[in-house]
Amino acid sequence: MIVTTVTIHVKKENVNDFIKASIENHRNSIKEPGNLRFDILQSIENETQFTYYEAYLNEEAVKQHKDTSHYKLWKETVEPWMEIPRTGKPHRVIAPADAASWK
């Protein structure tokens, strides 16, 4: 399993639109066969900062996500709303170690 945490700084005036686009991205991404979780979080201390928590079965599933039409639409829509480019950090899973605990 691979979990990517993505940190996104959004322009203040685009926060509400970004939340709507994120919910739509969540709804589509969790339907991908290799997806385990796709959580959308908003920092409590700084409401313009968001974290995506994207858990996938393997590298291939991560790659397939980036080929979906919903990912491409999301990227095109929200990139102009970002204050700075987003950063993604990939992780291996220590616990829970079984994929069934993720889906």
Place this chain on the structure above:
Amino acid sequence: MIVTTVTIHVKKENVNDFIKASIENHRNSIKEPGNLRFDILQSIENETQFTYYEAYLNEEAVKQHKDTSHYKLWKETVEPWMEIPRTGKPHRVIAPADAASWK
């Protein structure tokens, strides 16, 4: 719901012990009634850097976690293994919005 992401930099010589202590902390924490998830991740790009993904029902459940004996034991055991003090960042949940999708 509240999700805290905790970033922990571990001294190289303590990485294996830290992983063992983290698995034990995970096993105990997911049994807490207010806990939804307690994922342990290791950065792929830097194997001494870990992320805890701690999802709780509410503030009260977060507070109760810090009162458990397993939290206190974990803290006492692993703090000397940290390269720098850990940092925790609290978030509100945008999606999935229903608690049932978290447990």
